[in-house]
Amino acid sequence: MTAARNLVVAQSGGPTCVINNSLRGIIEAAREYEQIGTVYGARHGIEGVLKEELLDLSAQSEEQVALLRTTPVAGSIGTCRYKLRERQTEDFQRVIDVFRAHQVGYFLYIGGNDSMDTANKIAQLAQQQGLDLVAVGVPKTIDNDVGDSQFRLIDHTPGYGSVAKYWMHMVQYADQENKGSCPADPVLVLQAMGRKIGFIPAAARLADPRRETPLQIYLAERAVPLEQLADQVSDQLRACGRCLVVVSEGFDVGDLGKVTDAFGHQSFGSSRMTVAQVVVNYLNGVGLPVKGAARGNVAGTDQRHSMAYASTVDLEEAYAVGAKAVELAATGQGGYMATILRNPGPGYSVWYDRVPLAEVANSERQFPQEWIAPSGIDVTDDFVRYARPLVGEDMVSLPLSGGRHRLAQFEPTYASQKLPPYVPQADRK
Amino acid sequence: MTAARNLVVAQSGGPTCVINNSLRGIIEAAREYEQIGTVYGARHGIEGVLKEELLDLSAQSEEQVALLRTTPVAGSIGTCRYKLRERQTEDFQRVIDVFRAHQVGYFLYIGGNDSMDTANKIAQLAQQQGLDLVAVGVPKTIDNDVGDSQFRLIDHTPGYGSVAKYWMHMVQYADQENKGSCPADPVLVLQAMGRKIGFIPAAARLADPRRETPLQIYLAERAVPLEQLADQVSDQLRACGRCLVVVSEGFDVGDLGKVTDAFGHQSFGSSRMTVAQVVVNYLNGVGLPVKGAARGNVAGTDQRHSMAYASTVDLEEAYAVGAKAVELAATGQGGYMATILRNPGPGYSVWYDRVPLAEVANSERQFPQEWIAPSGIDVTDDFVRYARPLVGEDMVSLPLSGGRHRLAQFEPTYASQKLPPYVPQADRK
Numbered sequence: 090m091t092a093a094r095n096l097v098v099a100q101s102g103g104p105t106c107v108i109n110n111s112l113r114g115i116i117e118a119a120r121e122y123e124q125i126g127t128v129y130g131a132r133h134g135i136e137g138v139l140k141e142e143l144l145d146l147s148a149q150s151e152e153q154v155a156l157l158r159t160t161p162v163a164g165s166i167g168t169c170r171y172k173l174r175e176r177q178t179e180d181f182q183r184v185i186d187v188f189r190a191h192q193v194g195y196f197l198y199i200g201g202n203d204s205m206d207t208a209n210k211i212a213q214l215a216q217q218q219g220l221d222l223v224a225v226g227v228p229k230t231i232d233n234d235v236g237d238s239q240f241r242l243i244d245h246t247p248g249y250g251s252v253a254k255y256w257m258h259m260v261q262y263a264d265q266e267n268k269g270s271c272p273a274d275p276v277l278v279l280q281a282m283g284r285k286i287g288f289i290p291a292a293a294r295l296a297d298p299r300r301e302t303p304l305q306i307y308l309a310e311r312a313v314p315l316e317q318l319a320d321q322v323s324d325q326l327r328a329c330g331r332c333l334v335v336v337s338e339g340f341d342v343g344d345l346g347k348v349t350d351a352f353g354h355q356s357f358g359s360s361r362m363t364v365a366q367v368v369v370n371y372l373n374g375v376g377l378p379v380k381g382a383a384r385g386n387v388a389g390t391d392q393r394h395s396m397a398y399a400s401t402v403d404l405e406e407a408y409a410v411g412a413k414a415v416e417l418a419a420t421g422q423g424g425y426m427a428t429i430l431r432n433p434g435p436g437y438s439v440w441y442d443r444v445p446l447a448e449v450a451n452s453e454r455q456f457p458q459e460w461i462a463p464s465g466i467d468v469t470d471d472f473v474r475y476a477r478p479l480v481g482e483d484m485v486s487l488p489l490s491g492g493r494h495r496l497a498q499f500e501p502t503y504a505s506q507k508l509p510p511y512v513p514q515a516d517r518k
Numbered sequence: 519m520t521a522a523r524n525l526v527v528a529q530s531g532g533p534t535c536v537i538n539n540s541l542r543g544i545i546e547a548a549r550e551y552e553q554i555g556t557v558y559g560a561r562h563g564i565e566g567v568l569k570e571e572l573l574d575l576s577a578q579s580e581e582q583v584a585l586l587r588t589t590p591v592a593g594s595i596g597t598c599r600y601k602l603r604e605r606q607t608e609d610f611q612r613v614i615d616v617f618r619a620h621q622v623g624y625f626l627y628i629g630g631n632d633s634m635d636t637a638n639k640i641a642q643l644a645q646q647q648g649l650d651l652v653a654v655g656v657p658k659t660i661d662n663d664v665g666d667s668q669f670r671l672i673d674h675t676p677g678y679g680s681v682a683k684y685w686m687h688m689v690q691y692a693d694q695e696n697k698g699s700c701p702a703d704p705v706l707v708l709q710a711m712g713r714k715i716g717f718i719p720a721a722a723r724l725a726d727p728r729r730e731t732p733l734q735i736y737l738a739e740r741a742v743p744l745e746q747l748a749d750q751v752s753d754q755l756r757a758c759g760r761c762l763v764v765v766s767e768g769f770d771v772g773d774l775g776k777v778t779d780a781f782g783h784q785s786f787g788s789s790r791m792t793v794a795q796v797v798v799n800y801l802n803g804v805g806l807p808v809k810g811a812a813r814g815n816v817a818g819t820d821q822r823h824s825m826a827y828a829s830t831v832d833l834e835e836a837y838a839v840g841a842k843a844v845e846l847a848a849t850g851q852g853g854y855m856a857t858i859l860r861n862p863g864p865g866y867s868v869w870y871d872r873v874p875l876a877e878v879a880n881s882e883r884q885f886p887q888e889w890i891a892p893s894g895i896d897v898t899d900d901f902v903r904y905a906r907p908l909v910g911e912d913m914v915s916l917p918l919s920g921g922r923h924r925l926a927q928f929e930p931t932y933a934s935q936k937l938p939p940y941v942p943q944a945d946r947k
Binding site: 103104133160161162165166167168169170171254257258259261262263265266268269270272273277295296362386387388389390391394395396397398477480481482483484486487489491492493494496 | 532533562589590591594595596597598599600683686687688690691692694695697698699701702706724725791814815816817818819820823824825826827906909910911912913915916918920921922923925
């Protein structure tokens with residue numbers, strides 16, 4: 090029997106409400122396999138591997154690991170947006186060196202398409218260099234943009250169900266607010282995340298599956314001129330006196346977002362007006378057919394970390410897909426992403442399987458065109474049937490202490506560093 | 519024995535998570551007094567009185583009234599920002615006429631300082647005209663700006679505890695996000711409501727009463743030049759690599775908020791950049807002493823309607839103060855506001871009392887200077903001791919149906935209109 094080899098898990102990209110529950114699934118499942126030794130969390134994602142900053146997750150208390158379930162965001166081990174510098178191969182080589190130095194036989198990468206690509210390349214390089222490494226991907230994004238448009242590679246990504254539930258609730262409340270504060274503020278514009286893909290703004294429809302609310306949804310996938318948007322909002326106002334507008338942050342408003350501040354600065358990305366502001370300004374500029382003004386709300390990062398709105402289904406699935414990834418790793422099934430697939434039939438149920446990392450990396454999911462309603466400003470019942478089960482039936486119960494949310498807090502126990510510090514060629518003088 | 523007279527309740531100003539629980543307290547308490555007949559809700563606040571749109575709340579089902587507890591915002595009967603046109607006295611006269619026509623003997627006004635003033639004036643006019651009307655105020659604001667700075671008239675307003683809890687949680691999560699996504703985004707700027715008064719941004723401190731987080735709080739009450747803000751943030755970054763900045767929407771950034779859009783428009787109020795944007799742009803413009811950039815988040819109206827974060831204490835008190843107002847009304851104690859006062863001593867407990875409307879209307883609460891820390895960018899432990907009990911110990915339990923939040927929905931049963939439509943002099947041709 091060969092000695093146990095260690096496992097490294099890293100998180101990549103924007104956080105979600107349930108990303109830490111995948112981490113918990115990994116930590117707990119790894120205990121079941123004697124071939125897996127210590128579980129390390131790479132601090133701040135793959136950068137932690139480069140810097141040899143490996144947090145010992147096996148040394149953490151049961152209690153803290155359990156708290157990961159309801160600890161949103163990636164604060165515990167951190168994430169990164171760092172992309173390994175592929176051409177230089179230096180970064181990749183360093184990853185292999187660090188893994189070798191720490192007897193790492195299993196690498197789990199939690200992330201989106203890019204991360205699946207990275208995991209795949211690391212696996213290939215390891216093989217070329219004779220390092221026995223099993224690399225497995227764990228899907229995660231709020232955008233639900235991993236995999237293919239036919240949902241064959243994955244039905245939905247952990248993280249999406251929770252942001253969908255957030256939007257379901259927020260639109261219910263915004264509708265109340267709009268109804269209650271009308272006629273002073275007859276139009277409320279809400280901007281949703283999801284730069285390129287419309288699953289998040291589409292989830293607004295879950296707030297009102299029977300279409301009783303004057304709700305218009307503007308997706309990046311269906312750009313219309315602001316003139317048309319204003320006409321459609323005006324029609325709604327004439328019909329019922331108020332209108333809720335949900336707009337994707339990726340909705341094209343052309344150059345209208347560009348602004349000049351009092352310094353004449355135009356250089357910072359953040360000096361652009363938000364899409365919601367542009368829409369609000371435009372509506373107020375052309376004038377509404379009723380009294381009052383349009384107002385806007387830009388939901389921030391809270392849509393990916395507002396834990397009280399996390400979906401219980403999403404939490405459960407995030408855990409299970411993490412555990413599945415460990416099973417794949419422990420049984421030598423490298424080069425795959427653990428995935429969630431939906432059973433056909435009327436009820437909602439899923440099973441967990443594997444799909445090749447390379448296939449995921451090379452696919453690009455789009456929001457199904459047939460789920461956009463003919464009006465262009467709504468989604469269909471098929472979308473509702475797809476998304477509704479993902480938000481679950483119950484609110485999550487949060488552990489509090491002194492009124493505050495008890496969040497997982499890890500002891501800073503790191504693997505001792507065995508290599509000289511990493512200084513990439515480009516950074517050397 | 520005289521016949522029962524009816525009660526009208528109206529809501530004014532911005533909504534809160536618990537405003538409808540005061541309404542529930544009023545509806546349920548009114549049943550206990552035989553001198554109170556039908557309870558009417560004025561649709562969209564005092565405007566509903568002018569328009570004689572009086573929703574019959576006594577006719578609503580038990581179930582719907584019970585759902586008011588967890589129905590945020592004022593969607594059920596609506597609120598308004600309409601201020602009665604005092605000089606013309608026309609509006610006031612109309613209110614009296616409508617009350618007389620509908621045998622209204624009790625008027626309960628849920629709102630802030632202005633509303634207490636209005637309630638008082640209506641009571642005075644009624645008396646002059648021989649209408650037997652008891653007017654009682656019910657306090658409500660998220661800003662906690664009702665009453666006096668010494669907390670003698672009221673300890674805190676219903677609505678504040680819930681927004682404070684929202685901020686407690688959001689700063690906990692933002693801290694996780696900042697910790698997890700650092701070093702890419704080392705500075706996170708969060709903008710809080712409360713244009714003139716700092717109770718809302720101050721509540722950020724509840725997330726971290728032991729001061730373990732690199733948190734700086736900028737109140738409108740302590741304006742500093744942006745240069746100084748940037749220096750302070752830079753110091754924090756040099757000390758620990760990251761910084762959370764909570765800034766009041768009323769923090770003075772001078773002309774820096776003014777922008778010109780691509781049309782050269784500058785006329786809409788909403789073409790101003792938000793305070794958070796200005797701060798983020800400034801920080802990125804002068805440059806941070808570490809890698810990465812500052813990012814901003816502007817919390818929207820969700821801070822006053824994100825029901826999952828409502829404070830259980832706030833809910834309970836909002837109900838009780840509504841019930842207290844009915845007791846005052848039924849026992850002929852007009853010209854008062856029902857109030858919440860805190861018992862001295864180590865534990866937290868309150869009692870409900872009355873204070874003259876005129877005193878409330880003429881007072882202006884300020885955030886106590888002595889609760890601002892010497893650094894100017896923090897609040898003291900005395901503030902924490904004041905605010906901490908208001909957020910409660912538990913999460914509220916929300917009733918769901920098909921995953922969605924079950925919100926109160928009233929039958930549109932209105933009192934039959936008895937007067938000709940109201941057309942103010944100014945609107946007549």
